Amino acid sequence: MRAVITVIGKDTVGILHKVSGICAAYQANVIEVTQSVMQDMFAMIMMVDISGLNSDFSALSDELAALGAKENLDIHCMHEDIFNSMHEI
Amino acid sequence: MLNTFNILETIRMIQEECLDIRTITMGISLLDCIDPDIDTACQKVYDKITSRAEHLVRTGEQIEKEYGIPIVNKRISVTPIAMLAAACPGENPVKFAKALQKAADTCGVNFLGGYSALVHKGFSAGDLALIKSIPEALSETENVCSSVNVGSTRSGINMDAVALMGNIILESAQKTANRNCIAPAKLVVFCNAVEDNPFMAGAFHGVGEPDCEIHVGVSGPGVVRAAIAKYPDASINELADVIKKTAFKITRMGQLVGARASGMLNVPFGIVDLSLAPTPAIGDSVAHILEGMGLETCGTHGTTAALALLNDAVKKGGVMASSNVGGLSGAFIPVSEDAGMIDAALDGTLCLEKLEAMTAVCSVGLDMIAVPGDIEAETISGIIADEAAIGMVNNKTTAVRLIPAIGMKEGDMLEFGGLLGSGPVMRINRKSCAKFISRGGHIPAPMHSIKN
Numbered sequence: 001m002r003a004v005i006t007v008i009g010k011d012t013v014g015i016l017h018k019v020s021g022i023c024a025a026y027q028a029n030v031i032e033v034t035q036s037v038m039q040d041m042f043a044m045i046m047m048v049d050i051s052g053l054n055s056d057f058s059a060l061s062d063e064l065a066a067l068g069a070k071e072n073l074d075i076h077c078m079h080e081d082i083f084n085s086m087h088e089i
Numbered sequence: 090m091l092n093t094f095n096i097l098e099t100i101r102m103i104q105e106e107c108l109d110i111r112t113i114t115m116g117i118s119l120l121d122c123i124d125p126d127i128d129t130a131c132q133k134v135y136d137k138i139t140s141r142a143e144h145l146v147r148t149g150e151q152i153e154k155e156y157g158i159p160i161v162n163k164r165i166s167v168t169p170i171a172m173l174a175a176a177c178p179g180e181n182p183v184k185f186a187k188a189l190q191k192a193a194d195t196c197g198v199n200f201l202g203g204y205s206a207l208v209h210k211g212f213s214a215g216d217l218a219l220i221k222s223i224p225e226a227l228s229e230t231e232n233v234c235s236s237v238n239v240g241s242t243r244s245g246i247n248m249d250a251v252a253l254m255g256n257i258i259l260e261s262a263q264k265t266a267n268r269n270c271i272a273p274a275k276l277v278v279f280c281n282a283v284e285d286n287p288f289m290a291g292a293f294h295g296v297g298e299p300d301c302e303i304h305v306g307v308s309g310p311g312v313v314r315a316a317i318a319k320y321p322d323a324s325i326n327e328l329a330d331v332i333k334k335t336a337f338k339i340t341r342m343g344q345l346v347g348a349r350a351s352g353m354l355n356v357p358f359g360i361v362d363l364s365l366a367p368t369p370a371i372g373d374s375v376a377h378i379l380e381g382m383g384l385e386t387c388g389t390h391g392t393t394a395a396l397a398l399l400n401d402a403v404k405k406g407g408v409m410a411s412s413n414v415g416g417l418s419g420a421f422i423p424v425s426e427d428a429g430m431i432d433a434a435l436d437g438t439l440c441l442e443k444l445e446a447m448t449a450v451c452s453v454g455l456d457m458i459a460v461p462g463d464i465e466a467e468t469i470s471g472i473i474a475d476e477a478a479i480g481m482v483n484n485k486t487t488a489v490r491l492i493p494a495i496g497m498k499e500g501d502m503l504e505f506g507g508l509l510g511s512g513p514v515m516r517i518n519r520k521s522c523a524k525f526i527s528r529g530g531h532i533p534a535p536m537h538s539i540k541n
Contacts, residue, residue, distance in 0.1 A: 004096055034093060045096055058154035076100055078157035080091065085345040086338045087095040 009073030175215030255470030336406030362416025363407030376429025388439030419452025425512030
């Protein structure tokens with residue numbers, strides 16, 4: 001099982017570190033990261049394996065949302081099924 | 090394989106274009122709660138609903154978190170209560186409404202539908218008592234919704250019920266005159282009512298349905314509007330294709346959520362209702378889709394054709410995306426719940442007669458329309474009869490949800506707040522149809538009802 005984490009917002013030092021820190025704390029293994037900084041906007045899409053989570057998926061997504069609120073970033077953590085079902089036949 | 094474009098498209102649909110799952114509705118059969126003692130029956134109703142739907146709201150919230158998609162409403166539909174009332178002659182059916190309200194409070198759902206009667210061919214035991222109790226039931230409860238089916242293509246239109254419903258709607262409004270006439274906003278009069286509709290206020294759990302099931306109602310007018318805005322010069326065929334592709338994506342999401350909810354609750358998956366259901370939020374309007382196709386204002390000439398195209402394309406796109414499509418499926422045009430419709434009605438471009446024409450090609454009918462408070466009950470019945478006739482002859486569901494705005498006149502605004510929005514009081518035709526309505530009886534079923 002995999003989830004997609006997207007982070008969009010103003011670029012600051014340590015965004016990737018903070019997001020991946022939370023993933024590590026929940027035992028979500030980072031599989032793939034694409035990241036770009038355009039002017040001063042930061043955009044990252046991270047694919048994580050959530051099969052070995054040490055707690056509820058909703059706890060991970062709550063914690064990421066809380067980080068987003070604190071750092072003024074737009075962070076979403078969604079199960080990959082929603083993208084697969086919407087974009088693949 | 091996932092790519093960045095698809096991921097960002099999904100997130101944009103949810104964040105900017107108001108894409109959501111409008112409702113997860115659990116249908117629960119109450120046939121095993123029938124009891125000649127009304128208090129025992131009410132207790133059985135309460136117990137059954139609260140045990141089946143105990144985890145409904147929590148499950149909905151969990152799925153919201155998992156997929157990151159808002160599930161706006163969690164609701165319950167039940168067997169038409171007239172069938173339970175039939176076993177308790179002489180009792181006041183409002184007791185059932187109160188039991189339903191108590192169950193809705195316990196489960197935490199925001200609407201519970203099924204205070205209903207199906208009288209398209211005639212009244213059976215319990216039907217009349219239930220219909221007559223609707224004004225009291227809706228004024229004394231907050232979240233209970235009611236519906237009455239007065240006609241069908243196979244059986245014609247019960248004009249005695251049509252006449253009665255004019256009075257019931259007016260009386261419901263009068264009883265809640267100090268609460269923005271909210272009661273008739275929870276009351277739908279149907280022709281060809283469907284048994285698996287997840288949308289309120291007309292949801293009930295038909296007798297042909299299983300004991301308990303989960304339905305999902307998707308939404309997404311904003312997504313369709315944004316999609317067609319990208320093709321300002323496309324031909325009509327190309328527009329239809331764009332809408333189909335968008336409806337497919339929206340419905341896939343509904344299918345995913347429905348299947349997940351059904352698995353988590355261990356209840357069979359009923360249907361996905363692929364309706365475009367507007368809300369008063371900016372950017373979530375069906376009228377704005379029609380205007381995006383090239384109409385200056387919704388309600389002008391060409392509106393019916395544009396709506397027919399939209400309704401058909403939504404169904405065609407959605408059908409392939411779901412294993413079970415049902416409910417009302419199409420485009421809703423509730424005036425008070427759609428920012429574009431409200432503007433068009435205030436502007437005078439959208440009138441009741443045009444809305445009636447639009448209901449011949451959209452998924453339901455005259456929905457959430459405020460009319461002057463001094464309207465005659467017979468005039469309401471005339472509007473119901475016209476709408477039922479459109480449904481009966483065209484083999485489709487039609488419905489009427491009118492709100493007589495007590496103490497208000499044409500041009501005033503009736504405010505409900507929340508999802509129900511606010512409705513401009515619309516002009517009605519003041520010539521009488523009282524003689525026609527007072528004849529009573531039954532409009533025979535049309536020739537094409539004899540299909541076998």
